[in-house]
Amino acid sequence: MIGPDVRIVDLEDLRLRRLVALLAEAGAKEAATRTAPGGGTLLVLRGPDGGVTKAVLGGHRLPPETVDLPDPAALPALRQRLGADLAVALEPGAIGEAFERAQLAIRPESPLLDQVLAAARVWRGLVGRSVHLDPPGPLTRWPVPSAAVLRRLVRLVLPPRRVWVFYALERAPDRRRVAASLIVRQGRRGQIDLVTTDAHLDEEGLDPTDWRRDAERLTGSIGRRVGRVHLSCFLEVPVLSELVASGFAFDVVDRALRSGRLVLLHRPWWLRLLLARWWRLRRRRPAGA
């Protein structure tokens, strides 16, 4: 994961901001299809006798006497009644306990990955005991992997001294052609040591007439100046929105690849494997399914 001496340079506000905005916008569309009206997070603090001592919905105080939660099992019903997206109920001392346990579990000399996993494990251990969630997050569904396993996985996906390249492009001739970009390099010791954008390349741009051809030149340049490219992904902005909104559904990926609006110039073995498996599954799928 990210190394302590990571360089994060030339993020170029526009590129980064647009990427965040594009992802958020697409994510919001997706979220809008599944969340209840009202919205916001409901926080309920329970006292030693099971009564509610504090309740907050979307940052606003709710009178505790109007929020009844004698049993944490009733949290889903309470969330529904108040129209909250997420409900969190905390037993007395839960926040202090979480802080203390996390502090004991996190070793300051450890890499960020280990620190994050240690904190996740603490959180996981509290859920269902002094922390109650509705709906339960992904953390409660799966065990927290060990740092060693995750590190091996990360090294498979992005081996040391290799680079990931991501460009989102706008087609309109009167607008900036590179809408968003991200270039990430895995360091020699297996921790990300560089995060940057296309601005790092001294404004080396894309040919407006054929960005696909130019993408090859660009990845070549990145290979020389940043590091050997492991995965490079170029896509058009609407495709990014569709991908996120669909939860990266294979059909959308497939359609974008076939139409040339998504270009994967460097496909590492794991991606080829994944794509092949998708295609195989698709062929098996009965027509109309």
Next chain:
Amino acid sequence: MDDSERYEDAGAPAAVTVGPEGLVAGGRTLPLFAGAIHYWRLDPQVWPRALDALADLGLRMACTYVPWEIHEVEPGRFDFGETDVRRDLGRFLDLCAERGLAVLLRPGPHVNAELTSFGFPPRVLADPRCQARSARGSRVLVPAPPRAFPAPSLASPVFRDEARTWLLAFADRVRPRLFPAGPVVGLQADNEATFFFRTGAFDQDYSEAAVAAFRRWLARRYPGPGALAEAWGAPGLEAAAATPPTALNGGDRRALAPALDWLRFKEDLVLEFVGQAARTLREAGLGTVPLFHNLPMGDGGTPADLASLEREVDLVGVDLYHPRQQLGLVRETVLHLAGTSRLPFVPELGVGAPWYLPALSVEDGRQLLLAALAYGTRAANLYMIVDRDRWYGAPVSGRGVRREDVAGFYRRLLGALARVRWHALRRPARAVLLRDRSEGRLAAASNPFDPFPPGALRVAGFEAEAQVGEGTFGYPRPPALVAARARARLDQALRAAGLAHVFTDDALAPGRLPARPLVCVAAPGFLSAETQGLLLTAARAGGAVVLGPDLPVEAEAGRPCDRLVAALGPGVPADRPLPHVRHPCGAGVVIQVPALDAADPAALAALLATLGEDLGLPTEPAPGDAVDALWHRGAQATVLALVNRGETEAVVRGEAEAEDLVDLADGTRFGPGRPVPLAPGSVRLLEVVG
């Protein structure tokens, strides 16, 4: 500045001082508008070009951190360019001087600057003798990416000695380049001194050194025999055996005493630490230029004590990094600065943002600067002007090249600010919303989310009522909740009454109150002796005080204190425009509104408007519910600031016979009566011309 508060360096006369319009150097006022650049993060070959680009924006002052971690090559040995040209601070300062740029330096010892260890050498952080501790004895970690690290203890003598060694080494290098011999016109003593953002009441610091310091503090606070035992309701307790509280678990008002003392001690620990850093710099011969300090955004309460900190250093400001959706928080912060500091200064005003905080767009940065100015900022350090590692959005790239899409706005605005002499404009405000800090401590101690930092809750959008506990502690109603509500009503009513007002707290020196003011304060059953003293000063000088719901007969934690009540004449009840009781007091009046926390906003506004009229207070009618209008006037210019804090577009229409209004940022001219559109979360600074 009140002369009684001015720090006088015994050794050398000040070459630079803080004045109401900026720094005063060589008899000349130097407006305090600086741009941040981190020399050690740039290729030294880029320094000249980057400084030229900074100056080209219209800035006459550069500002940089000088990180301990970067310059220490081994314990006690420092490199200032002898082995690594990036660390050549002297050459960087000489380049600034060649360009006529004045310089502010920020040597820490804490710098943050998004460095992995916030500028501390990792060896210092790893030393258990330097570490802060939680109530259960674990290391307190600062969860800042890319790696959480142990927070130092401000009370640790080992940590302080280490920091002193660094500051003295820094002083040796900088002394020859102080004004007038060199470009350095100001120094920052420490940085964001609020326990490294972990401001929860019972989060830290329970290290051996901090507990010992707490006991010494208690012995000073309760000098008489049995005084501590009496105050804490613990028979036989002496300071040497007292243990710091680790939670607030109900009980009556006397049970609050240990918690409130603990928070007061923590505030004093911060003051003392910053004060020691300042003393070290002064003793090392750097006291001829002003020392300043910055408080992080989001910390409007304990332990950040702006007024008291300004007795340790010459100037204290608050950082701002808010997106357009949070202009309400900008308003609160800057109105507090304007009502409290001797020069409303934003030491870090976000131009771009660190990589790990919520994204701040170019437009967010523009509106943030405009809003800060609109609410009364007279001095600012634009952070960052030159891009660097772990940052984005600066107007000058890390290669020293101007990014026109970002830079143009700042160049135009800085030019306009210089032309209208923004630093010399004034927004006359004699209405003050005062916060009782003991009530603030109670709010922090009763924060039900402790140890989660209250400041983070505020930035996350929690309203004041949502952040406080609901325990009554023997009062008829939850005092923290009552105070939060009453304060919100007063702010709303002052605004509705069209009274130009600012915020402050009871750490303000009485001499700093405006003449014949209107002072409003939430009094939830008690008020500190300091607050009561300020209210008396205001009323006796012919001002008006509005408080409620209670008339205080005690200070915090049930300590008897009838300083205010004893000075009041007999009360005269009245029903209109809402039930209240008027008490004569000296040449002024004290008005109690018994149902203040539930008062009808319109009726309360009518009461305040009448008082404002009687006192001849300046008015600033607000054009809409979420639109503020603030007037800044000076000898050469008048500027109307319009702020739309709402989520929908607003249109403000001026008087048909009024003068033209010209937007300082983009030059748009609005003729008399022409509508002025305001997008959601946007600000216009309009010069009145013609």
